[in-house]
Amino acid sequence: MYVDDAEIRDVIAGHQERNGRVTAILEDLQQRCRYLPEQALRIVAGELGLPLTQLYGVATFFAAFSLEPQGQHLVSVCHGTACHVKGAGRVSESLERELQVAIGKTTGDGQFTLKSVRCLGCCSLAPVVSIDGRAYGRMKPDTVEAVLSDWRGGDRR
């Protein structure tokens, strides 16, 4: 999604807190653009008076940030310990088949990005898949399709 320079400067201006300012700005930008465009990182570096290398370091260090555009919906397959023991691998394979995309990639129509994440903290309902932050528990390879159908075709239902 395109965000112009003025909006980037507004985002920066909206974060005046000292603690966690850099990650909060990048989180905000990631949400608006669905990734961190190079231009945005350059402006943040300039406005905050930080070296671009530091911004690049932060942007590539944390799992929540991405330098490539992400899909409209983020499908996260939990691969925490409980989910692993309870068959997260099979759920992943099933999602890859359904979406016809590999883990870490975005579908051709830009609708879904499929990601593997480390523990969503719903271990008691393992295996868990989360779509845009909404958690689905006790997943099975054959329940994947029904869950995805809620989110297909633009906005949810």
Next chain:
Amino acid sequence: MNSAEAVLESLQRQGLSSLYPDRIRITVGRATCGLAAGADAVYQYIREEADRRRLDLQIVSTGCLGWCQQEPLVTVQAPGRPRLVYGRVDQALTGEILDGAGGGSFPESRLIGKIYADEVLLTGQRIFLTGEPESGPVLDQTSFYAPQLKVVTRNCGYIDPGSIAEYAARGGYRALWKALQAQPEQIIDEITASGLRGRGGGGYPTGRKWQATRRQPGDVKYVICNADEGDPGAYMDRSVLEGDPHTVLEGMIIGGYAIGARSGIIYVRSEYPLAVVRLQEAIGEANRVGALGKNIFGSGFDFQIEVVKGQGAFVCGEETAMIAAIEGKAGEPHPRPPYPSEAGLWGKPTCINNVETWANVPPIIMRGSGWFTGIGTESSKGTKVFALVGEISNNGLVEVPMGTTLRQVVVDAAGGAGRFALKAVQTGGPSGGCIPAGMFDLPVDYEALTGAGSIMGSGGMVVMDERTCMVDVARFFLSFTRDESCGKCMACREGTWQMLQILDRIAEGRAVMEDLELLERLALAVRDASLCGLGQTAPSPVLSTLRYFRDEYEAHIRDGFCPAGVCKGLFRLVIDQEACTGCGRCARVCQAEAVSVIGDVAGQETAKKYLVDQERCVQCRSCLDACAHRAVRVIPRGGAVVDAD
């Protein structure tokens, strides 16, 4: 009475009338685990149906009662009656519950327990809900709750986490008021005397940490709450933040007063969006009533708390890495000393404690260190919350006194395994180890668990049965630490990668016996030559599985056989014709259509027998998991054929 006491009194009155109203109170557990199980739909349905039926009900969202296996959990409290706790609530059961609320009788099905009295831990007081004699099932006496003692999770699932009044009604913010009457040094002495140790896993004495930060010169100091719960398989902190955020705030404010800090930060992972919302609401409420902000309760003490979101990096659980992240840098650790207590956030003295540690502070201040030291073992005091997950009947959060045996937790509370024999319990996540079932009499105690090659850890407890391959478990954790290694130290960055290469070879049947020695040598090198806890403990899952399950590693290498039937290509699935009853469940669950009937047996049309077509089998094990008669067997690739093929 001064104004602070008046505020607390008024909040308490308000909270009591909300907790024990003169109409029916229905609570729905809407923490993340409840929501994943469908609690939102239940909550909406109750609201809509109550409106439609014109029922005057108090409908409240709470956190998690702990018995996650039973989510969605709903409680119903009619005036003068015991509180009824229902599990696995769906729309149909909701309808029956509302029939009860409308004057009929409440359903008996899926009633998992009744509560006759509430214990207010902070005051030691009991509030009786009813004069009726107890009749089963009593919630506290169920196998899941019987071994538990709730100190940290005392309010979770009972109160509306958005209501400071309900928190106050359970004794909340009284500890802060009490602490503000004392000298900061007295508070530190009390925490030191209580023997409280860090619940994030390290077990460092909390009082000593506070003292070290207090002693540093300077006006500006910080306290930080580590809520970057990155350990896969652990969600105790999430549950506390979502179910009772004020107890964490109260602990931090008391800590700030004792240490001499005026600013607190909660570093919470962004994967916990609900916890972030709950914390922000709670901070607003605490500010509103004067428990936070300027001149707290008229004491002259100022303290503010802000939330910083972690953006996904396991290493940020390490204190120095977390500080770097808050300062806007990549979350890499740096050598200690200087310790954060000397030069932490922005170079100022900083005290970092975990969520559960902070949550223990108000009870200790209210009930005194003597009460706290009465719980637990010689070296480990108080309780510990565990996230009990994996191959067990009762998943959930349990809080038990230190000294409780693993067997009491895993077998008694968790209900043990189902049809398959328990094999091990993993504690401490990627930094911990696997403790075999033969050692389940070990007590929950920092030193005992360390002695057994694992650690207390933050509280993840993943139970594994005979279907879990220990090589695969070690490989899982190593792939985790390899990914999460920040790359600063060569030993951790390259060592975890090399160890994973060896584990891959073993799991794929390409290893030689010498690889085991190499793996051990590498493990020790990574442990000794890494800067931070991540690298120092990354080899633990490998070392502990080698210690207790070496025969499994050897079977993979020597026989090309994965006895648990996990490592693909290193086993076959066959059906034991003696044990098979011909129910056909295996054939129905097989997505590869590899299970088929071999014909009627002894002329009985119903007694069909099945076999696995090895050409088609993709080794997904759906049949093994589905068979109620344990007729599906894991055998070596070239092993004796039980099948009739």
